[in-house]
Amino acid sequence: MSTTQTPSAFTLGDRAVQRLGYGAMQLAGPGVFGPPKDREAALAVLREAVASGVDHIDTSDFYGPHITNQIIREALAPYAKDLVIVTKIGARRSDTGGWLPAFSPEELAQAVHDNLRNLGLDVLDVVNLRIMFDVHGPVEGSIEAPLAALAELQRQGLVRHIGLSNVTPAQVAEGRRICRIACVQNQYNLVHRNDDALIDDLARDGIPYVPFFPLGGFTPLQSSGLSDVAQRLGATPMQVALAWLLRRSPNILLIPGTSSVGHLRENLAAGKLALPADAVEALDRVAAPVAE
Numbered sequence: 634m635s636t637t638q639t640p641s642a643f644t645l646g647d648r649a650v651q652r653l654g655y656g657a658m659q660l661a662g663p664g665v666f667g668p669p670k671d672r673e674a675a676l677a678v679l680r681e682a683v684a685s686g687v688d689h690i691d692t693s694d695f696y697g698p699h700i701t702n703q704i705i706r707e708a709l710a711p712y713a714k715d716l717v718i719v720t721k722i723g724a725r726r727s728d729t730g731g732w733l734p735a736f737s738p739e740e741l742a743q744a745v746h747d748n749l750r751n752l753g754l755d756v757l758d759v760v761n762l763r764i765m766f767d768v769h770g771p772v773e774g775s776i777e778a779p780l781a782a783l784a785e786l787q788r789q790g791l792v793r794h795i796g797l798s799n800v801t802p803a804q805v806a807e808g809r810r811i812c813r814i815a816c817v818q819n820q821y822n823l824v825h826r827n828d829d830a831l832i833d834d835l836a837r838d839g840i841p842y843v844p845f846f847p848l849g850g851f852t853p854l855q856s857s858g859l860s861d862v863a864q865r866l867g868a869t870p871m872q873v874a875l876a877w878l879l880r881r882s883p884n885i886l887l888i889p890g891t892s893s894v895g896h897l898r899e900n901l902a903a904g905k906l907a908l909p910a911d912a913v914e915a916l917d918r919v920a921a922p923v924a925e
């Protein structure tokens with residue numbers, strides 16, 4: 634059986650991290666709003682992640698809002714030296730949980746300070762500027778003004794590395810003319826592959842690409858092609874979806890989200906799942922056609 638091994642680490646900012654990390658968004662209440670129904674369970678997921686070798690956690694102060702970061706701090710502070718916490722700014726929540734843009738220099742500075750306070754940090758490792766021209770996906774438009782404001786916060790020593798989220802390739806190029814971009818975080822998974830070319834471009838330049846919704850997001854992926862491959866390999870569909878991403882490109886760093894220790898363990902075990910060439914071919918056929 635022919636298999637392909639995938640590298641287990643990649644450099645994010647100035648540190649090598651395991652390619653299988655953890656996304657903390659699922660730890661807040663329903664709709665990523667308010668407290669979780671079981672706070673102890675949320676603390677347990679984070680502690681299990683780090684105990685299992687996860688050294689890259691993705692979060693935002695607008696998850697909850699504030700609550701997810703406070704849970705991370707309670708579970709994990711003082712933080713292990715090798716833990717990289719990546720957060721994102723550029724949005725805020727309405728009173729009813731809606732997602733609103735928050736792009737002015739004042740709002741961005743406030744967001745950085747909220748993250749620092751709620752995570753209990755003096756400096757944020759990586760801050761992604763989450764572009765909100767459309768909350769649901771990337772839309773063209775200059776990102777110069779908010780990115781320059783974030784770069785100023787970096788100059789003040791509050792932020793080590795800057796990333797971009799929900800961006801087009803043109804916005805990534807614009808961003809790279811303004812400051813060093815440490816990572817790009819966009820929606821991408823087995824059936825949502827609009828960023829194929831961008832991933833390859835970033836890989837050539839050693840820049841990590843961090844897919845959000847790697848398992849399909851709020852409605853996890855369902856596909857008979859995926860289930861067939863999983864059954865053949867004695868794995869779960871979610872493990873196969875993650876293994877496919879790990880194999881897709883060495884610069885892909887994964888942050889699957891879960892509120893369950895069982896799912897966390899299942900997801901982390903995907904790092905050991907080698908996909909035979911015929912499984913990769915079958916999975917490549919699962920992709921939805923890219924919109925014209």
Ligand SMILES: NC(=O)c1ccc[n+]([C@@H]2O[C@H](COP(=O)([O-])OP(=O)(O)OC[C@H]3O[C@@H](n4cnc5c(N)ncnc54)[C@H](OP(=O)(O)O)[C@@H]3O)[C@@H](O)[C@H]2O)c1
Binds near residue numbers: 892
């Ligand atoms: N930059 C952005 O705009 C943006 C947007 C969205 C998310 N993110 C980041 O990306 C991370 C990942 O995205 P996500 O959490 O929304 O979506 P995801 O990782 O694609 O999927 C999470 C969903 O899959 C379920 N799940 C997880 N593991 C499973 C397993 N082994 N078997 C069955 N179901 C499983 C989770 O439910 P359970 O809780 O029941 O396991 C949850 O419903 C987030 O945590 C967040 O940090 C960023």
